[in-house]
Amino acid sequence: MTLTMTDLPVRIRLKIDTAGPVPADPHTPVVGCCWTFDSWHNSAGYPYLSWNGRDQPAHRIVFALITEMDVTGLDVDHLCRNTACVNPSHAEAVPHAENQRRISKHQVKCRRAGHDWSDPRNVSTRPNGRRYCTQCYRQGNGGHIRRVSDAQLIEIRRRANAGETQISLATEFGISSGLVSKIANRKYPVEKVLACSS
Ligand SMILES: [Zn+2]
Numbered sequence: 356m357t358l359t360m361t362d363l364p365v366r367i368r369l370k371i372d373t374a375g376p377v378p379a380d381p382h383t384p385v386v387g388c389c390w391t392f393d394s395w396h397n398s399a400g401y402p403y404l405s406w407n408g409r410d411q412p413a414h415r416i417v418f419a420l421i422t423e424m425d426v427t428g429l430d431v432d433h434l435c436r437n438t439a440c441v442n443p444s445h446a447e448a449v450p451h452a453e454n455q456r457r458i459s460k461h462q463v464k465c466r467r468a469g470h471d472w473s474d475p476r477n478v479s480t481r482p483n484g485r486r487y488c489t490q491c492y493r494q495g496n497g498g499h500i501r502r503v504s505d506a507q508l509i510e511i512r513r514r515a516n517a518g519e520t521q522i523s524l525a526t527e528f529g530i531s532s533g534l535v536s537k538i539a540n541r542k543y544p545v546e547k548v549l550a551c552s553s
Pocket residue numbers: 378388389390435436437440441442445
């Protein structure tokens with residue numbers, strides 16, 4: 356398949372500059388320069404264009420028009436990892452889960468606290484293939500945002516086991532009664548928290 360932009364609508368073609376940057380950090384080897392697109396970009400750096408009456412990511416539209424592929428339900432992944440690029444030979448239409456897997460694979464630090472994932476001790480993989488931060492997990496949040504302090508964990512557990520209702524503890528600490536139940540039943544890793552912070 357030869358990718359050419361001569362069949363693109365003129366109003367789209369005129370916005371494309373095929374002499375964009377050479378990809379600095381592609382996740383899959385690509386040929387040629389990135390194509391930049393003269394329009395507004397969203398906060399993640401994707402250029403948009405008006406197509407079929409609504410604003411849509413330009414790289415998807417250019418890709419679909421040139422490759423004549425139906426990308427409905429698919430992600431158009433930037434192989435060049437330049438979100439501003441609309442070069443269809445720098446893109447591949449893949450299922451959303453595959454795109455997520457690729458993003459996760461190239462993630463170099465955890466999103467929550469920025470722990471360095473180039474150190475293999477800081478990252479583990481769930482059975483479904485998604486990765487998570489072992490540093491954050493070790494620090495006691497089990498991959499979730501901490502809503503209570505270590506001292507509160509211990510107090511909640513003590514008082515729940517002494518007979519206070521989960522509802523009243525949940526209200527007092529501003530958490531769900533489900534979380535109170537987990538804490539009371541030792542499903543919340545308080546021991547790990549204490550081992551880590553001592
Ligand atoms: Zn590119």
